[in-house]
Structure formats: structure tokens, C-alpha cells
Amino acid sequence: MTTVYFYLLVGVLSVAFALRAPALVRHWRDPLVRSVSLLLPLGAAVFFFAAPPTISQVNAFTGIPNFSVPLVYGIVTAASAALINLTITWRGGPRDRRRTATRWCVGVYGALIATQFTLFALGDASEERLRDFDTYYATTPYVREMVVLCVLAYGLANLVLARLCWRWSREVPGLLRTGLLLIVTGSALSLGYVACKLTAIGARWAGHDWDGVSTTVAPTVSSLASLLQCVGLALPSASQCVMSLWRRWSRYRRLRPLWLTMRAVTPYELVPIPWGSSLGKRQLRRTCDIRDGLRLIAPRLDHHAQELDHHAQEGGRADALPATLHPDAARHVALVVAAFDTLHGTGADAGECSLESMLSGDDELLVRLSDALRVLAVPDHTGSPDSGRSSLLERTSDRV
Missing domain, CATH: 1.20.1070 (Rhopdopsin 7-helix transmembrane proteins)
Structure with missing residues (x-):
């Protein structure tokens, strides 16, 4: 040797x-x-x-x-x-x-x-x-x-x-x-x-x-x-x-559709993540940005959750979106509401898929919401990039 x-x-x-x-x-x-x-x-x-x-x-x-x-x-x-x-x-x-x-x-x-x-x-x-x-x-x-x-x-x-x-x-x-x-x-x-x-x-x-x-x-x-x-x-x-490491990276990547939507909803400019940040810091920042956006549209999601239980006893300001939102935010809110609908339509427990669970630190639920959003936002069979989203907005426009 x-x-x-x-x-x-x-x-x-x-x-x-x-x-x-x-x-x-x-x-x-x-x-x-x-x-x-x-x-x-x-x-x-x-x-x-x-x-x-x-x-x-x-x-x-x-x-x-x-x-x-x-x-x-x-x-x-x-x-x-x-x-x-x-x-x-x-x-x-x-x-x-x-x-x-x-x-x-x-x-x-x-x-x-x-x-x-x-x-x-x-x-x-x-x-x-x-x-x-x-x-x-x-x-x-x-x-x-x-x-x-x-x-x-x-x-x-x-x-x-x-x-x-x-x-x-x-x-x-x-x-x-x-x-x-x-x-x-x-x-x-x-x-x-x-x-x-x-x-x-x-x-x-x-x-x-x-x-x-x-x-x-x-x-x-x-x-x-x-x-x-x-x-x-x-x-x-x-x-x-x-x-x-693969599971963490996969979760970070799967959160991207929901994060991009929340960026359009959030009325303030997000601070860029430093280039050398670790994956853990990037994922923490991404989930925080998502929860900030969800808090802004909480009245709409809360109202939707109430409809599932007892047909929305309140209206008016509860149905309205915050005035500080971006003018085009309604389209993105419609996507999130539809994805929220999808989670409840999969047979999952309503308590597990509640807004409170999403805001309390359940990252896995955010990943599931982002997956539902990604599926709903893909183009339909016609090949038009906007056709799938347009049909989705038509189905949810009565709620926003």
C-alpha cells in the first residue's frame, strides 16, 4: 500500500x-x-x-x-x-x-x-x-x-x-x-x-x-x-x-406561487433577501411574507370560512378588502380564495384548513395552499396563459 x-x-x-x-x-x-x-x-x-x-x-x-x-x-x-x-x-x-x-x-x-x-x-x-x-x-x-x-x-x-x-x-x-x-x-x-x-x-x-x-x-x-x-x-x-436538505428545499420551492401572489397583494415594498442567506433564513422570510399577506386579506378568508359553516351572517365591511391594497389585488385575492376553497373541497378537516391554523405557524398548511394555488393558476387546454386564470376569476368574482 x-x-x-x-x-x-x-x-x-x-x-x-x-x-x-x-x-x-x-x-x-x-x-x-x-x-x-x-x-x-x-x-x-x-x-x-x-x-x-x-x-x-x-x-x-x-x-x-x-x-x-x-x-x-x-x-x-x-x-x-x-x-x-x-x-x-x-x-x-x-x-x-x-x-x-x-x-x-x-x-x-x-x-x-x-x-x-x-x-x-x-x-x-x-x-x-x-x-x-x-x-x-x-x-x-x-x-x-x-x-x-x-x-x-x-x-x-x-x-x-x-x-x-x-x-x-x-x-x-x-x-x-x-x-x-x-x-x-x-x-x-x-x-x-x-x-x-x-x-x-x-x-x-x-x-x-x-x-x-x-x-x-x-x-x-x-x-x-x-x-x-x-x-x-x-x-x-x-x-x-x-x-x-431536499425536503426543506422542496418546501421552499413549493411556497413560491403563494409568495408571488402575496407580493402582489402586499401594499408595501418587500426588502430583498441577501444573496448569501441560508436556506433556513430564506424559508423563514418567505413564510413571514406570506402570512403578512394573508393577514391583509383575512376579512375575505374569514368571511369565506363562515360561509362554509353558517351562510355568512355579516356583510358590508367584513366583505370588503382593505383600502390600502394594490388596485389589481382583487384578482390575486380571488386566486387565494379559490385555493382556500380547494383545500376545503379535498375532504380535509375545516379546523385544520382554517385561516387561524395558517397564521399560527403551520408551514405544511401553507405549502398545501400554495400547491392548490399553483394548480388553479396553470393554463387550460386552450394553451392561453391567461385563460385558466380568467376562468378562475369568473368563478370567484362574486366573492371579491
């Missing part, structure tokens, strides 16, 4: 963590969010410190040959602990029980990390090895125990994660299931990495040289496994983010 590939994986994992960072900030108290988010920077740290140039720099900086080895193994062990904590959180159960299990996991794997550094200090690894440390020192006392201990701890964590995610994947649909299956595949490949490492080390113990399995095959399998696991972890959150 080339050096560029190490740093490429660091970039991919960093981007995956950046995608989850907003959720981590908003839901820091959620143990599941913390567990998933912690894995990504740990994975990036593993590949960053495992890259041969970084290994040389760390060894030179500390002045200790091969100091990068226990450092990388310590980060790998911490990532394994994070995997087990993730399985504990996903499994659910009583909070006290999960908290106790998490503490045990942190304690045991913390002791493993301390043991690895202790074994490295006791062993003799004075010759720097950038790529074949595991097999070169496979017969060195204390150092071989350190290597085997780390590999087994990593394999156990992936075995538990694969088993849990496989069970869960049979209970959930959609992209969440896809993400879980990617994690299962990555965990299975991680077990292949463990097998490669132990095979090469065992071959050294038997007097054979199978170093290529450890130095070439194992890193390639590990990189692919980590990539699949991180994509699987990020896929559900990324898809939810994209779908949420």
Missing part, C-alpha cells in the same frame, strides 16, 4: 467526521452519537501515524527507535474499545448496565494499552523497522507478546461488532440496513487482517518467511476494511442530512 493511500484514507475519514460534527455538537449527551463520532478521528489517527513518513518523523522526534509502533498499536486498541462501546450502546438495555459495561471496557482496554507500552519498554527493539516490525521482532521476547496482544484485541472488537450489526441489519430497512451491512463487511475484512498478521507471525515462529502476508496483504485488507466501516457509519447520517 503506497504512502499516498495512507493519507488519502486520513482525508476520507476526516471528511466523514466533519459530516457528523454538527450532530455531535447538537447531541453531545447522546452516547450513541459520541460512540460513532469517536471512531472516525481514531481511524484517521491510525492511518496517519501508520504511514511510513509519519513513523520516521515520530521516531526521530522522540529519539526512540520504533516508538511509533506502540503509539499506533495504542491508537488501534483505543479504536477497538470504541467499537465495543458502540456495540454496547447499540445493544441497548438499562442505562446503569450499559454504563457499567462501558466502564469495564474502558478500564480493560486502557490496561491493555498500558501493558503494550510496558512490554515495548521491556523488549529489545533497537533497530528501526518501518514496514515489517511485526515479523522482524516476532521471536523477540516481550515485543512478540505486545504484537499478538494488540492483534487479538482488535480482532475481538471486530467480531463483536460484526455479530451485532448482522443481527440488527435483519430488523431495519433502507440505507440504515445498507450501512450496517457495510460495517459487517468491513468487520469481516478486519478479521482477515488479523488472520494475515497471525499467519505471518506464526510462520516466523515455525522458521518460515511469510513476511509479505503481513507487510503487503494485511495493510491492504485493513485499509479497505476501515473504509467500508467508516462509510457504513457515515451513510445513514449523510443520507438523512441530504434528505432533510
Whole structure:
């Protein structure tokens, strides 16, 4: 595996963590969010410190040959602990029980990390090895125990994660299931990495040289496994983010017909929205403009709602439009009234489609009103752009 590939994986994992960072900030108290988010920077740290140039720099900086080895193994062990904590959180159960299990996991794997550094200090690894440390020192006392201990701890964590995610994947649909299956595949490949490492080390113990399995095959399998696991972890959150953004944009776009009509009704000039405004600010501004216009024509819509219940007991000023409206506003008011008619004609509850509901913050109802307005204002089969609207105005002119 080339050096560029190490740093490429660091970039991919960093981007995956950046995608989850907003959720981590908003839901820091959620143990599941913390567990998933912690894995990504740990994975990036593993590949960053495992890259041969970084290994040389760390060894030179500390002045200790091969100091990068226990450092990388310590980060790998911490990532394994994070995997087990993730399985504990996903499994659910009583909070006290999960908290106790998490503490045990942190304690045991913390002791493993301390043991690895202790074994490295006791062993003799004075010759720097950038790529074949595991097999070169496979017969060195204390150092071989350190290597085997780390590999087994990593394999156990992936075995538990694969088993849990496989069970869960049979209970959930959609992209969440896809993400879980990617994690299962990555965990299975991680077990292949463990097998490669132990095979090469065992071959050294038997007097054979199978170093290529450890130095070439194992890193390639590990990189692919980590990539699949991180994509699987990020896929559900990324898809939810994209779908949420699409729904917000769709709602903003669907409000446009009603917003344009309200602009014609509103007697004052609307302040333009700044070019760099976010979608949330744009949607808030659009709904506020719409509600301002609806308040101006509230007498007409209120009168219409009363007609649906008890044949309009009042007339006169209640039927009149405000004098401050634009001279051509009656045509646009007719469109809104007809769209209001359409909502009530769809069988929806009158209370749900009332003017009070529209003005109280129900954005979904505004979207439905805008959709009805858009359908009513389209050209008819004659192809004339104004014919559909003209026929609509004829039907509603007796009300405005």
C-alpha cells in the first residue's frame, strides 16, 4: 500500500467526521452519537501515524527507535474499545448496565494499552523497522507478546461488532440496513487482517518467511476494511442530512406561487433577501411574507370560512378588502380564495384548513395552499396563459 493511500484514507475519514460534527455538537449527551463520532478521528489517527513518513518523523522526534509502533498499536486498541462501546450502546438495555459495561471496557482496554507500552519498554527493539516490525521482532521476547496482544484485541472488537450489526441489519430497512451491512463487511475484512498478521507471525515462529502476508496483504485488507466501516457509519447520517436538505428545499420551492401572489397583494415594498442567506433564513422570510399577506386579506378568508359553516351572517365591511391594497389585488385575492376553497373541497378537516391554523405557524398548511394555488393558476387546454386564470376569476368574482 503506497504512502499516498495512507493519507488519502486520513482525508476520507476526516471528511466523514466533519459530516457528523454538527450532530455531535447538537447531541453531545447522546452516547450513541459520541460512540460513532469517536471512531472516525481514531481511524484517521491510525492511518496517519501508520504511514511510513509519519513513523520516521515520530521516531526521530522522540529519539526512540520504533516508538511509533506502540503509539499506533495504542491508537488501534483505543479504536477497538470504541467499537465495543458502540456495540454496547447499540445493544441497548438499562442505562446503569450499559454504563457499567462501558466502564469495564474502558478500564480493560486502557490496561491493555498500558501493558503494550510496558512490554515495548521491556523488549529489545533497537533497530528501526518501518514496514515489517511485526515479523522482524516476532521471536523477540516481550515485543512478540505486545504484537499478538494488540492483534487479538482488535480482532475481538471486530467480531463483536460484526455479530451485532448482522443481527440488527435483519430488523431495519433502507440505507440504515445498507450501512450496517457495510460495517459487517468491513468487520469481516478486519478479521482477515488479523488472520494475515497471525499467519505471518506464526510462520516466523515455525522458521518460515511469510513476511509479505503481513507487510503487503494485511495493510491492504485493513485499509479497505476501515473504509467500508467508516462509510457504513457515515451513510445513514449523510443520507438523512441530504434528505432533510431536499425536503426543506422542496418546501421552499413549493411556497413560491403563494409568495408571488402575496407580493402582489402586499401594499408595501418587500426588502430583498441577501444573496448569501441560508436556506433556513430564506424559508423563514418567505413564510413571514406570506402570512403578512394573508393577514391583509383575512376579512375575505374569514368571511369565506363562515360561509362554509353558517351562510355568512355579516356583510358590508367584513366583505370588503382593505383600502390600502394594490388596485389589481382583487384578482390575486380571488386566486387565494379559490385555493382556500380547494383545500376545503379535498375532504380535509375545516379546523385544520382554517385561516387561524395558517397564521399560527403551520408551514405544511401553507405549502398545501400554495400547491392548490399553483394548480388553479396553470393554463387550460386552450394553451392561453391567461385563460385558466380568467376562468378562475369568473368563478370567484362574486366573492371579491
